[in-house]
Amino acid sequence: MILIGELSLWVALLMAAWAGVTSFAGGSLGRDDLITSGRRGIYATCAMVVLASIGLWTALLTHDFSLKYVASNTSANMPKVYIFAAFWGGQAGSMLFWSLILSCFSAIAIWSVRDKARDMAPWAAGTLAMIMLFFIATVCFKANPYDRLSFVPADGRGMNPQLQNPGMAIHPPNLYLGYVATAIPFAFAIAALIARKLDAEWLSIVRRWSLLSWFFLTIGITLGMWWAYVELGWSGYWAWDPVENASLLPWLTGTAFLHSIMIQEKRGMLRKWNVVLVVTTFLLAIFGTFITRSGIIESVHSFAQSPVGTWFASFFFASTGVTIYFVATRLKDLEAKAELESMVSREAAFLYNNLVLVGIAFSVLWGTLFPILSEWVRGTKITVGPPFFNTVNVPLGLLLLALTGIGPLIAWRKASTSNLKRQFAVPVTLGLAVGALLLVLGMRDLYALIAYTLAGFVAATIGQEFYKGIGARRSIHGEAIPIAVVRLVARNRRRYGGYIVHAGIVVLFSAFAGLAFKKDHDIQLRGGESKELVDPLGHKWRFVSQGTSTSESLNRFVTAVGLEVWRDGVPQGIVTSEKRQYYDSNKNPLFEPSTEVGIRTSAKMDLYIVLAGVRDETAELRISFNPLVVWVWIGGMIMAVGGLIVMWPQAERRRAPSGYVATLEPAKRELAVAPR
């Protein structure tokens, strides 16, 4: 199977090239046989990459240490689940995994448009085939997981212990799914530009795949934060590392696109801007991959001295060049079909939202690249860490939070003064009330106060929208509240799913603001000694050391400390934190010792205990009180659920073809365009 897998990889390379050539030739010559052959080439490429992947999984699970990749990323005593996950744990495997997802997505996308979008399909297939060709060629020539060692080691090196975590088993696949899904809208954008057809069919395809990408990126980013928090042991979940930034960039532009596409659907506006956002999202995914795999930027996650960087840089610049050419030569075809009528309208609010989202993306990109720029200009290496990103992005994030509430309250086309008063009165009052209450209660952190005030405002806007919708259903249909809620969401999935996403954003920002009140303590405890600490909410905590212990488990030596914990005199049980030294089958130590954090989670605050080390039977501990952290994961989940509701297919079928104006009867239509 391993040999078949290796061969399949090379056949996949040929198939991708074939699919690309025949699709483009078929599209330009208008020959159906070539177009069909190109489409089948995509399916065949997918099948070959699946075989290549099965081959690598077979090698990993059968411990074929003659393969460099298997020997470098696994050892015989590793749990099976992590051996399976080792597929994407290293450079070469992750590239093959990327190719696997890309080929599957491409096959599904091309299959789903086999009977429609005839003008675009061959160009989209050709573009996707070229992207696949690049990835498979990179795997074959620069990062081949089937490369063999000149000898067969008795055991492998194992996987970095920090990757041996459930979060790491599921977080990268989600991120890859999100990254790779951006290729489909990109391919259809290029296809639409070539075919000069940016119509409703294009919108429908691109929106569906963009939502899918956004959904997986949201889950992937949230899981990544969770993994960093529970595994890395520095008591935080986001460090503005280039790899983290690389995942955030396409999410930001993808989010901007999902808002601005509504304007194109309803008003036929922003066609140029939407194409730019679609291609930018894909290019940022590629660019992020380049900067983290080339080693040009220092990162805790980067693949050092990776040989694929140059290839990615070339691909990035080639894709950018092609995109610029097609956009520049099709500008006339992208003219808007309507004009904006008021600066105070839903359309304008979405544009302000787009401006801030793209602004944040730019600032993140700028901060990530600034060390390189500084080195070029001044010849001096500098570090751009969290203090920089927080200084720049916190104000922008708060602005975005404000717009999250403002946008949905403003009417399409033009908002009247009375409309604004009626829509904003309650949310603004509630938001200010939240801020005033927190001020009275003693909160003095300016950014936190603003964040909670805005969170109160946005939460009230969402509540108001649901209240009105449920009220309308109850008065018209006489439904009970739970039924009215379910039907309201089910019948307006895009709108109310979007509000649920916004609710997730509110929860997320509230949790972020909680970090302003985080407290850290360094303590040393021998067995039987105790220490009392006060958390940010004024609770008194008592920690009694149960002493340190050492043990051996599966593939590691473990040094642990147990702390008996009381809060305000109430016992909270024992919290254990560990240092682990992983070893191979011959008990040779692997990697540096890793930390297993002791975490006691509650809705208000996490107790976070890190065993930094043991000296003379004295445990050196860092104890942190991290307010509201659990709400980060909950907020992420709420956003994902909202995204799932929005992209549920039924919602697409039930939508009126052109939205706002088209749903009106002729008499109402006349009224709708009247100035107020």
Place this chain on the structure above:
Amino acid sequence: MNRRDFFARGAAIGGVALFGARTLYAQQSANQTAQPVAPVAEQQSGSSNLFEMDQGATKSVRLTPKPGARASMTNDQRDALEHSIRCQCGCTLDVYTCRTTDFSCQVSPAMHRDVMAAVEGGYSAQEIIDAFVQTYGERALMAPKKEGFNWAGYIVPFAALGAGATALITVLRGMQRRAQPALVSAAGPKLGTDDEMAKLDAAIRRDED
């Protein structure tokens, strides 16, 4: 070429390739002898995407104590200072966070000792930061100093946002101007009071999605 031909040729080529590769593989395997060596450099390259510590990155930052020196700051202030100095082991964390959470790092404890000695020697936070920058370069800081070219780092994102906002407003105003004559000519006289129009708007909003 019809489908049958395509598959027949594909199978033939695949078979030849498979045979060739298998022969090659068998020769390769025969040449290899099992060696009980695991962590060799060849295996390690590109193995995972997590950094490997540079334990030798420490440089000495020794400041001569000032005459009659006393500790220049409290422990909390010292910890806050260490939050702004970057550990050089490659972890991208600050000295305080790295030394309190990872005992395997030998760099952050050494940097911490230098900070403590400077604090005991009566040096201010700025003087200590300057000494670290002189020894390690600006990479010793968690964020670039707000001076010279570094200002570009802080200002450009806001300047870009400002430029984007200006461009957006200009474009929107242009669109608004173009839209007005068309609306006036198409809409005719006003068809309701503000309140009536607001009710209509609410009704439309309920239908819109």
